[in-house]
Amino acid sequence: MNYPSKLVEEAVNEIAKLPSIGKKTALRLVLHLLKQEEAFTKSLTQALTKLRTETNYCTDCHNISDTAICNICANKLRDHSVVCVVEDTRDVIAVENTHQYNGLYHVLGGVISPIEGISPSELNIESLVQRISQHPEIKEVILAISATMEGDTTAFYITKKLQTFNVKVTTLARGVPVGSELEYTDEVTLGRSILSRVKYEQ
């Protein structure tokens, strides 16, 4: 593409490096920025710069945090006997939004994936094992990991690692999603939900 200006071209190229943003979308965003006040771009770039330079990861749970220990780990009112193991920060936000969980988290930073070359040593699994060994008050580890092959492998690996400790390892219930129709539920999910059926409660 022939861009009318070198500056536009550079900005388009930088924006198009972001995931799922192509050059056409990038150009649209660039033209939008040019139409807005200068303050608009300024507050955007400042927020991004501050984000990248000042954000920390909690030393306990590896979640993104403004402080050395994140708000959740530092909160005395939360249940420090349960740790929910998740892939990334988005999953922490998703679980928090359910308002059904009051324990702590442990962010792995991904799942074991031989195809993408992610080995267990690149994830925060060793630090989870250490955390369990140093904190005997932890009684339960909930594995809230995606129900994919990579997720299942990761869950299996973690379960093996935690065998020697006196913690209960649980996983999310698999079953028919709330609001979905039986007809459109896949066989594996339906099969599992029959096997792990629960008492009907009114």
Place this chain on the structure above:
Amino acid sequence: MNYPSKLVEEAVNEIAKLPSIGKKTALRLVLHLLKQEEAFTKSLTQALTKLRTETNYCTDCHNISDTAICNICANKLRDHSVVCVVEDTRDVIAVENTHQYNGLYHVLGGVISPIEGISPSELNIESLVQRISQHPEIKEVILAISATMEGDTTAFYITKKLQTFNVKVTTLARGVPVGSELEYTDEVTLGRSILSRVKYEQ
């Protein structure tokens, strides 16, 4: 949504102000930036800052430009007797990419739209009239404006304004798009393409 960090929240809010980017996408982009090297964010923010502070608009054609007069207007090899009137920079890029046009441009900055409150005075129409009056070498004005109601209104308005000058006003050929099937072409387009049929050339 509960964000784990104020910095993340601010960055998400800023990114979500961009068109067609919601909070979920913004969060995905933020987490992507946090996973990359600091240099990645730095070059992105620098490109955006330079874009917004250093980009000019060509004083002749109002296209985005790094200099006072854009590359196209300054190019002596281009045909200075034809001016192609377009809505915005994206249309300049689209026409340039056809490699079928070697004249100049005039960027309106939008189309007349009573619904969105855009009146002719907010567009670069007056400057087009001035340009035509000051440059008698301009013999033809091509209206390359969208075939929408707003676009047609704008084209009609400009044609009226240019009546007193000795310029030929032309518009893009309307017809069946190349590569599309007759069956799926709408009636108006098909009707127009029959009325403005051309001699078959081998």
